[in-house]
Amino acid sequence: MAQSRKARPISPHLQIWRWGPAMLVSILHRITGNGLAFAGLGLLLWWIGALASGEQAYQIFLDWVWLGTAGGVQAFTAILGKVVLVGLTWAFFQHAATGIRHLILDIGAGYELQTNARWSILTMVFSILLTIAFWAFVLLR
């Protein structure tokens, strides 16, 4: 009895697996959530704090995050700032979409393999399209 049980396959296996859409959006939900928590809320506090401190502090914020006109390190951080801001909007749209997916899973719906995979992929399509639409609106209007 004990010997025959030993030969049985063990599942889930720690090493034998392949990526699926649900796994990908699950880890993306955690990564985007923590990115928004640290980088997103950090930037929000810098922005509102600078705005409350006065025109000079706000100009320093703009220079470091977007403009880079003062030269020096800001020329580099302004490029980084744009990447981070675009990344944060994508992270918000992705986290919101997978968050809604979780709310639906919480009521017990959407666990069929095909349905689950389809909606997982759609959250990523949604977040990429909305990020492009958002920045197209901001930069082109």
Add this chain to the structure above:
Amino acid sequence: MGNGTSIGRVRGLGSSHQGTHHWLTARLTAVGNLVLITFLIVSLALLPDHSFATARSWVARPVPSVALILIMVNTFTHARMGVQVMLEDYVHEEGGKIAAWLLVNIVPFAAAAFGILSVLRIALGGA
């Protein structure tokens, strides 16, 4: 926790009787964030420019200032809970757990207090 009697070996290892509130609050604040953060980024995108005067006068208006204060409460609560769950999954050493506990219970409150004060200064016209 003892290691003698069978009841002594399991005492203290059961349910903490408080997980549901954490789970439910995470969902509740998630719905709040859908409204609040959407309002924030749509409003920022619609501003005519992002100069000091424009941004400050937008924050000073009643609805945006209330929304920003709610963000400081709602979003920081949600972020705090999410970071806590992440740390619970990845931090296993005792020292790390204490550091994580301090981080999760101090930083979000200090950060939210700073945010709320900043909004109030702008909204109430302080210099």
